[in-house]
Amino acid sequence: MTISTDIPCAAHAPTQIRRLRTNTKKPYAATARLCDNNVIQSQVGLSEARLQSSRTHVIETFCRLYRAAAAGAHFTQEMRLANRASTCYAIHQAREVMNFVHHAAGADSIFESNPFERRFRDLHTMTQQGQAAFANFEALGQTLMGQTSMRQT
Numbered sequence: 001m002t003i004s005t006d007i008p009c010a011a012h013a014p015t016q017i018r019r020l021r022t023n024t025k026k027p028y029a030a031t032a033r034l035c036d037n038n039v040i041q042s043q044v045g046l047s048e049a050r051l052q053s054s055r056t057h058v059i060e061t062f063c064r065l066y067r068a069a070a071a072g073a074h075f076t077q078e079m080r081l082a083n084r085a086s087t088c089y090a091i092h093q094a095r096e097v098m099n100f101v102h103h104a105a106g107a108d109s110i111f112e113s114n115p116f117e118r119r120f121r122d123l124h125t126m127t128q129q130g131q132a133a134f135a136n137f138e139a140l141g142q143t144l145m146g147q148t149s150m151r152q153t
Contacts, residue, residue: 027106040104047097054090061086081143084136091132098123 026033034040061082068079102109102120109116126132139149 050093054093085140088136
């Protein structure tokens with residue numbers, strides 16, 4: 001799986017956050033809407049920071065790798081690991097944001113008719129695939145610790 005197929009699924013997280021903002025839903029026995037809840041508001045802020053920092057990291061990594069390739073450099077194992085680590089991290093951050101949104105949406109989010117359910121399931125399925133596998137971090141850790149990575153990237 002490549003980043004080009006992962007991004008559309010992960011890109012739904014900000015949309016789901018905006019839906020929470022305009023949602024008129026009130027949790028059971030609550031007096032305020034979700035969007036007026038201070039805890040939800042702080043988590044929305046944290047989620048936005050997660051998504052934006054991950055996006056920035058991916059873009060900066062890709063720009064650095066592109067410049068190296070444009071200058072004629074051959075892709076090294078370290079460059080491949082940088083690619084995998086940045087995209088893998090971004091995917092996992094998007095999953096954490098979607099977990100928050102899914103939880104905040106409450107019981108409505110578990111029904112197949114709700115867009116939250118499908119996107120939640122899709123993102124969790126994606127994290128089980130090669131581009132988002134934790135083995136990417138294992139390979140990065142091995143390289144950072146001066147060991148030869150056993151994983152081919």
